[in-house]
Amino acid sequence: AQKITQTQPGMFVQEKEAVTLDCTYDTSDQSYGLFWYKQPSSGEMIFLIYQGSYDEQNATEGRYSLNFQKARKSANLVISASQLGDSAMYFCAMREANAGGTSYGKLTFGQGTILTVHP
Amino acid sequence: ETGVTQTPRHLVMGMTNKKSLKCEQHLGHNAMYWYKQSAKKPLELMFVYSLEERVENNSVPSRFSPECPNSSHLFLHLHTLQPEDSALYLCASSQDSGLRTDTQYFGPGTRLTVL
Numbered sequence: 001a002q003k004i005t006q007t008q009p010g011m012f013v014q015e016k017e018a019v020t021l022d023c024t025y026d027t028s029d030q031s032y033g034l035f036w037y038k039q040p041s042s043g044e045m046i047f048l049i050y051q052g053s054y055d056e057q058n059a060t061e062g063r064y065s066l067n068f069q070k071a072r073k074s075a076n077l078v079i080s081a082s083q084l085g086d087s088a089m090y091f092c093a094m095r096e097a098n099a100g101g102t103s104y105g106k107l108t109f110g111q112g113t114i115l116t117v118h119p
Numbered sequence: 120e121t122g123v124t125q126t127p128r129h130l131v132m133g134m135t136n137k138k139s140l141k142c143e144q145h146l147g148h149n150a151m152y153w154y155k156q157s158a159k160k161p162l163e164l165m166f167v168y169s170l171e172e173r174v175e176n177n178s179v180p181s182r183f184s185p186e187c188p189n190s191s192h193l194f195l196h197l198h199t200l201q202p203e204d205s206a207l208y209l210c211a212s213s214q215d216s217g218l219r220t221d222t223q224y225f226g227p228g229t230r231l232t233v234l
Contacts, residue, residue, distance in 0.1 A: 004161075033219040043207055045225035052219050091162070095219060106175070107223060109162040 003027065004092055004110035012116050013082045020067070021077040021113045023092030029053075033095040034075040035107070036066065040088040048090075051075055082117045089114050122146040123226035125210050131232045132200065140195040140229045142210030150215030151193040152223060153185060156207040168193060169215050200233045207231070 005024045013019040025034065036048040051059045051066045059066040067076040079086055092110045123144045132138050144151060153165040167175035168187040182204075184196040193210055207230050211223040 031219055033221075035222065037225070043209075043228040043230065045209060045211070045228075047222055047224060050220060050222060095221070106164060106167075107162075111159075111161050 003108045004094055006092055006110035006113050008113045009111075010114045010116065012118060013079075015084060015117055015119050016081055018078060018080045019082055019115065021079070021090050021092075021115065022074070023076055023110060024072075024074045025092070025094050026073065027094065027096055029096045034066070034068070035093040035095065036064070036075075036077045037091045037093060037109075038086075038088045039091060039112070045091070049077070079115075084117050084119060087115060087117045121227070122224055123210060123212055125208075125226035125229050127229060128227060129230045129232075131234065132197070133234050134200055134202070136200075137196070137198040139197065140208055140210075140231075142193040142195075142226055144191055144193075144210075144212035144224075144226075146212055146224060148212040148214050148224075149190055150213045150221075151187060151190070152211040152213075153193065153195055154209040154211065154225075156209055156228070158206075162209070166195075197231075200231075202233050205231055205233045 003026050007022055032053045034051045038046045038048055049059050049061045049064045049066050051068045058068050063080045065078045089112045091112045093107045095107050126141045150169045152167050155163045164177050165179045166185040171187045182199050186194040207228045209228045210226040213221050213223045
């Protein structure tokens with residue numbers, strides 16, 4: 001079963017409008033972290049925003065905010081006032097609790113959503 | 120600002136060639152990662168190094184051989200690759216704090232084409 005599901009292969013938005021990119025996740029852990037990354041056509045994965053499972057408030061970073069609904073296991077990314085430079089692939093990822101005593105946490109990525117911003 | 124750099128950015132190689140991908144992080148992190156990104160597939164974690172020790176080998180074929188000589192450098196040695204190995208190979212690093220907030224920062228990737 002997929003742990004991270006992004007149901008929108010592609011999204012279109014008009015410049016200066018807001019857009020929501022969907023992400024649902026599946027985990028039995030109580031402690032986990034959710035991340036959003038942006039990948040322009042150049043290939044680099046750019047970290048955007050983080051939400052912890054115990055965080056009571058939705059994360060915000062500039063024009064990015066995360067609509068975190070824990071009971072529904074969703075962590076949607078909201079981009080306000082879209083800009084042409086926002087056109088890219090967006091990935092949702094989850095970091096679950098460490099397993100086996102290792103000190104690192106494994107990131108699981110979704111399939112991604114291609115966002116196109118129209119002028 | 121490029122905290123994680125990768126070279127080369129593009130690589131074309133034959134199936135009998137041997138080549139290496141290089142990753143360097145300038146963030147003072149303790150963990151480094153190799154990911155494979157194929158078309159229409161999610162990112163696949165290949166290897167993880169924590170404090171220069173390999174802690175994860177995600178069922179990767181032996182034709183991919185990682186090396187981590189120190190906490191700032193990570194290599195991926197390639198030999199006898201197959202055309203299906205053509206992909207974007209991304210390197211990442213993180214503080215490896217053990218906390219949920221530990222964030223991975225990625226390099227620009229190496230676009231590999233195997234002929």
